[in-house]
Amino acid sequence: MAGVRFTELQSRPMEFLDFTSLTLDEFQQLVPPFETAFQCHMAAWRMDGKPRTARRFTVDKNCPLPTPEDRLLFVLTYVKTYALQVVQGRLFGMVQGKANQWIHVLLPALLAALRTLGDAPARSLTALAQRLGVSEADAATVVVPLEEEPAPVAPIPAAAPASPLLPMTGRNDASSAPRTLLNSKRVIAARKKTTRSKMSCSSMPCSSSAF
Numbered sequence: 266m267a268g269v270r271f272t273e274l275q276s277r278p279m280e281f282l283d284f285t286s287l288t289l290d291e292f293q294q295l296v297p298p299f300e301t302a303f304q305c306h307m308a309a310w311r312m313d314g315k316p317r318t319a320r321r322f323t324v325d326k327n328c329p330l331p332t333p334e335d336r337l338l339f340v341l342t343y344v345k346t347y348a349l350q351v352v353q354g355r356l357f358g359m360v361q362g363k364a365n366q367w368i369h370v371l372l373p374a375l376l377a378a379l380r381t382l383g384d385a386p387a388r389s390l391t392a393l394a395q396r397l398g399v400s401e402a403d404a405a406t407v408v409v410p411l412e413e414e415p416a417p418v419a420p421i422p423a424a425a426p427a428s429p430l431l432p433m434t435g436r437n438d439a440s441s442a443p444r445t446l447l448n449s450k451r452v453i454a455a456r457k458k459t460t461r462s463k464m465s466c467s468s469m470p471c472s473s474s475a476f
Contacts, residue, residue: 268358269342271334285341292337295378300333302377303370312366329359330367340371 274281275289285292307322330336335357343353354364379385387393394404 268329269338269356271332271338274338275334284345285338286345287341292334292341295382296333296337298381299337299374299378302374302381303333303336305377306370306374310370312370314366314369329357329363336367336371337375339367340375343368344372344375 269284274284278289281287281289281292287295304322307317309317311317311322324331330339339353339357342348342356346353348356350364350368351361353368354361357364359367376385383396387396390401390404390408393408394401397404397407
């Protein structure tokens with residue numbers, strides 16, 4: 266499966282920026298510490314997350330991410346777009362399982378590289394103020410508020426029913442979706458019972474004594 270490669274994408278600066286949120290110069294500055302962190306990880310661990318006890322990590326000819334630039338491009342694209350793993354894998358020429366392995370290996374390497382360069386995200390207002398060299402009050406002005414004023418809610422019409430006939434929303438997990446088992450024993454039994462009752466009423470003559 267062919268996939269996106271750094272050698273091809275670097276010739277299209279705007280597209281490269283769309284994929285990674287970095288210019289080519291910024292990307293190249295990140296490559297050395299990123300590759301160092303990656304190699305340190307692979308010296309102790311295998312791609313499947315198990316400790317490395319045998320041969321050292323080497324890049325074979327069938328590796329979907331053969332160069333440091335390809336590996337950094339892969340993880341930056343994932344962080345930027347946050348695509349489904351099956352989509353990420355297809356984009357870079359690998360199956361979903363391999364994409365999952367690479368994501369779990371390269372994300373820590375990216376964070377370590379950003380820390381090395383002093384560009385890792387600040388986790389507190391104090392840390393952000395120290396990085397920017399300003400007071401915490403000034404740093405707070407560049408932080409997007411976590412709580413925003415809720416959007417106005419349209420009033421419910423007075424004639425609206427107390428409860429909808431069909432559920433309008435539900436949980437995102439597939440198990441919450443209502444299911445109708447057309448071939449279940451309970452449904453089949455109900456059909457037979459209904460059919461017999463209809464036949465008994467329509468086929469039997471009604472006598473006057475019954476009234």
